[in-house]
Amino acid sequence: MxxxxxxxxxxxxxxxxxxxxxxxxxxxxxxxxxxxxxxxxxxxxxxxxxxxxxxxxxxxxxxxxxxxxxxxxxxxxxxxxxxxxxxxxxxxxxxxxxxxxxxxxxxxxxxxxxxxxxxxxxxxxxxxxxxxxxxxxxxxxxxxxxxxxxxxxxxxxxxxxxxxxxxxxxxxxxxxxxxxxxxxxxxxxxxxxxxxxxxxxxxRVPLNGAAPMLRKSALPKWRLKRAVEFIDAHLCDAIGLEDVANAAGLTRMHFAAQFRAATGLRPHEYLLRRRIECAQQLLADEEYSLLDAAQLAGFRSQAHFTTVFKRMVGATPKRWRDTQYADA
CATH class of the missing domain: 2.60.120.10 (Jelly Rolls)
Incomplete structure (x- = not known):
């Protein structure tokens, strides 16, 4: 969404x-x-x-x-x-x-x-x-x-x-x-x-007249697909870097660097963003409370959920939800 x-x-x-x-x-x-x-x-x-x-x-x-x-x-x-x-x-x-x-x-x-x-x-x-x-x-x-x-x-x-x-x-x-x-x-x-x-x-970046192409250290597409699918399937679970790295078939150290090269984000930051997107989908449905959205998206506390949501979306979960209802 x-x-x-x-x-x-x-x-x-x-x-x-x-x-x-x-x-x-x-x-x-x-x-x-x-x-x-x-x-x-x-x-x-x-x-x-x-x-x-x-x-x-x-x-x-x-x-x-x-x-x-x-x-x-x-x-x-x-x-x-x-x-x-x-x-x-x-x-x-x-x-x-x-x-x-x-x-x-x-x-x-x-x-x-x-x-x-x-x-x-x-x-x-x-x-x-x-x-x-x-x-x-x-x-x-x-x-x-x-x-x-x-x-x-x-x-x-x-x-x-x-x-x-x-x-x-x-x-x-x-x-x-x-x-x-x-x-x-x-x-x-x-x-x-x-x-x-x-x-x-x-x-901040010296111009050398040549536009850089794909970085060779980026995570291969098939490994990235495995990692992304694992994260999406376990958003509500307590997963760590090692879990995602194992899903991609790499060690933690190699996976973290290659994942960031491929996506521009650290694995943990990517996980948080996907959880926030999941929470937004839930918040758009009146059936779920703010606490329901937080827990189902994988956040262990309402306070942490609110802090991360406001940082990434620019508004608190309640205010964002009110905006969606006004739009409807």
Whole structure:
């Protein structure tokens, strides 16, 4: 299910839904968003950014995979922030850069003029932020005070994870009730914060002109499948690293490193995220109490459940559940 959803009804929903539109096709912004993205900003405080949401259901199990492709315009970046766990194969300019399970909060950047192709093996929900090159350059100039006019390049197409990007994605979907008349201003601010974070991450990694491909130390696909299936089958049980490693046929030390290389997450963090997704499914059903959801998802205490849920989702279990009922 979705990591979060917007409340329907009331001025808040009207304001936000007008800012986060649904895409008719993968990585194709709605017409109004495309027009916004075409604005040439004088500074990074002028938006020029467009945000939309793309989702597809009915994939996985006996249903066939779905393959989609798109080419980013020559003067724009496409930033995808994942909202729910899914299984994909992602290609950048025809070369595989990721294959496996993508968790909520993981993101990918496709540069101007580059092609992206994804094979979705399960249902997917993702935010797409469209960033004109001019906005990126303006933000860099404001931050550095350098007016040289050199274009900024963000040229790492890997699927990555960053806690700050994850929180910003959550913030776009879980707006505070106080935002009634300022939805567009709020969304623009978060969009700008996302751009700033991408520039910050770029500044920490030396550019060598070559985009890294799949890391050779990543867990092989068949071992990853065994580990993921074991975790999903034992979410409500007390399982440890050694249990999952044994399911994959590796020692604890080798498994942990390879699992993180394949997913971007430590095994324990991945387990917690899957438990939170399970809890969300239960909370969406009025039949289960908060305590039921916590216990059935594998949490041994209500306090621990609430702490982890708020950290990963951006709201307490009760508040998130109230939002779901309002949406219904």
């Amino acid at each position: 979705e990591a979060s959803s917007l409340p329907a009804g009331g001025r808040l929903a009207d304001s936000l839904k007008s800012c986060i539109r649904s895409e008719d096709a993968w990585r194709l912004p709605a017409p109004a968003d495309a027009a916004r993205a075409g604005v040439q900003p004088a500074s990074c405080t002028t938006s020029g950014l467009a945000l939309s949401r793309w989702s597809v259901t009915g994939i996985g199990g006996s249903a066939p995979s779905r393959e989609l492709s798109a080419t980013t315009p020559a003067d724009m970046y496409t930033v995808g922030v994942n909202l729910r766990s899914t299984d994909i194969t992602f290609l950048h300019d025809g070369r595989v850069t990721f294959e496996g399970r993508v968790m909520p909060g993981m993101f990918q950047v496709t540069g101007p003029g580059h092609s992206a192709r994804a094979v979705f093996h399960a249902s997917c929900d993702v935010l797409h932020l469209y960033v004109p090159q001019a906005v990126l350059d303006a933000c860099q100039r404001e931050a550095s005070g350098d007016d040289a006019g050199t274009s900024v390049l963000v040229d790492d197409p890997r699927v990555s994870h960053d806690p700050c990007v994850e929180r910003l994605g959550q913030a776009l979907l879980l707006a505070d009730e106080a935002f009634t008349s300022f939805g567009q201003m709020y969304v623009d601010s978060i969009n700008l914060a996302l751009v700033s974070r991408l520039l910050e991450l770029r500044s």
